[in-house]
Amino acid sequence: MTERVLKGLSLSPGEAFGEVLWLDREREEKDQGEVTSGNPLEALALAFSRVEEDLSAKEREAQGAGKELLQAYLEILKDPSFRGAMEEKVREGKSPREAIEGVTGHFKEVFSGLEDPYFRERARDVEELGEKLLLALSGKVSQKERDLSGKVVAARNLLASQVASWKAGEVKAVLWKEGNATAHVAILLQSLGIPAVGGLGEALEGLQEGERVHVEADLGQVTAGVSEKALLEGEKEEKKEGKGKEREEALLRAAAAPSRTRDGKRVEVAANLAHPAEAPRAKELGAEGVGLFRTEFLFMERDRPPSEEEQRAAYREVLEAMAPHRVIFRTLDAGGDKPLSYVEFPQEENPFLGYRGLRVSLKERDLFRTQLRALLRAGKGLSVGIMFPMVVSGEEVLAGRAMVDEVLGELGEERPLRLEVGMMVETPAAALLAEELADHVDFFSIGTNDLTQYTLAVDRGSTWVSSLYDPYHPAVLRLIGMTIEGAHKKGRWVGVCGELAGEVLAAPLLLGLGLDEWSMAPQKIPAVKRALSLWTGDEARALAEEALALDSPEKVRKLLENEARS
């Protein structure tokens, strides 16, 4: 079988080779095969006892976040307003199915209508319990537990209660038809360290039971139909990494210390986060702050914008989890490729060169003001950074800053202890003007993914040209160098929050260019901290100079590979 690539969303980072095991392809639809015989009240009671038994068994096995979740589910099963209300409906003549759907539907609606994101999430819990009860009613709950160890699990429906009882290192990876990174399931998978790709849609259905796949969850990508040879080699590589487990543990211990170069210079290694729930894990992995907090999760997939209070609570949660470290929030980065239902977007041929990032915020002033108020209020007594995405000129930064100052003027005591306002450098324009723009900001954060796209005129999503996409291109590196140089002349600091920051290969290069802060997916922190500790500033500078004089990304990579230290 030839190889084919499936594209989805990264739910939980990591990489794995393995064979596919379908979790629920055999399962019947939940509205078939209902138990209709006998007394409906008894049927309902039977469904409850089956689900309770199933969840109790899982709860005994589970640990940490999974265990707490299951305990909460068991408590809901006992709730008189839940079960009692269903029994009431059955007594009124409704079928058990109608009763379950009616009561779970009611609570789902109640929770979905709440402002607070934590409590709104409870709608999913109720929905999941309802599904389990319906399944139990049709006699499907106690499907034989299959041995999932060493498999790449594919699933149409994946319930948090299923995942909650899995153990770290057992399931190799998860491929899910639906899902987004803030779903309960995704957060559990992250805490277990199981790589996962979601949102695969119909493409997932093409996977065969036992088919060999290569999962690159960081890229949200699955390669199906890999050869046996490739699989064996991949697994051998994994084993080697497994043998490197001690090394990994040593890395993790070392990552707890502040990051320093070989000659003792302090550099900052921080985390990129997209949800407050990821913060504790980032801290465990040695993050010395958050260099990029993506605020989009609050704004997507809803009918109206989040309130100031809802935003404030979410931002406060990250800040408290990371304190005393700094958290840098990127203001809303929406565009025509990820539109919001409550903001008007134009029809554009190319949304990447269109109405997006700060351009939207400066037009949707109420939305922008509310976000800034929430950010500044959340920062009370703590260290906050705010940065604007997609900036090409000084006027834009000044307009953004003016809004920050205006909001600060309205606030009383409720403001950050320390506030820094910065901007993303994602366009060649911003990099070329760095020295001038530095007059208006406290810091720059280079988004190397977009900077690479815009510099090389390559859309990394377009398969015909994506091989030309390479952040190691000397032109991109020179722009990074210029940005840092311009900022340092004005006494500002510079970070990188694109994928390049998380690459061990790039660490000495970026150090040599003078970078001050690296921000990356949390699981990459230990290895990058170590890589940085192996170089002195002078050695790294010499390496960077050599790289910048080359004429292709291939030559740069070759140089870095030859010089790599471990």
Add this chain to the structure above:
Amino acid sequence: MIREEVRVGGPHGLHARPAAQLVQEAARFESRLRLYRGERGADAKSILEVMSLAARPGETVILEAEGPDEKEAVARLKPLIKGEAPS
């Protein structure tokens, strides 16, 4: 009947774990126990209703108890709402 104002404590207010503790404790009393936050009311013996109040730290809720053991119930539930360890 007793009605008392209580300030919600704990890091996240009455979320899953504190709500579960509160409900388990409430279930031991015979009295009718209700919580109010603004216009919303909840049966203190129902975890779903308690969570649907979405009570956050610093907010005030009203605890209402009516029945033979109402005094003791209020004394036991108050510290749980405040986020203090049960005595």
